[in-house]
Amino acid sequence: VERTLALVKPDAINKADEIETIILKHGFTVLEKRRIILTAEQCSDFYSEHYGKKFFPSLVAFMTSAPIVAMVLAKENAIQQWRDLIGPTNSNVAKETHPDSIRALFGTNEQKNAAHGSDSAVSAEREIRFFFPNCVVE
């Protein structure tokens, strides 16, 4: 069983319960859950791979604008399964190509896209540790 890090982003915070219901319906187990407001410093650290990009300041402003929900999800092939369930990065694209995806249902555009999912096993471990430093790795 694999683990991944899921975020419900600020634009979808009022839909967090609805999104969790979808997550459970798709067979994921929620191992950990926290609702937090990121500081700009924490957010810059989390998204450090995007530092220097044109959209970075606006991404940090968005991600610190309201609470987020961070969850550790477990399932067979969880990393890919969760990315499939959230859909393409740009919610406008998601609405066209993956209308049942979380980004299509709850997001708005390329930035306000409702959810995040780790993109690899290495990212998943880093991101889980980022939000849940005490979460035990098997």
Ligand code: ATP
């Ligand atoms: P990954 O998990 O591979 O990092 P992702 O779908 O989260 O993929 P990234 O390209 O990593 O997307 O970008 C991180 C976040 O930054 C996106 O989820 C989105 O909120 C925001 N973002 C990405 N591209 C843009 C853009 N061109 N303009 C504004 N915001 C963007």
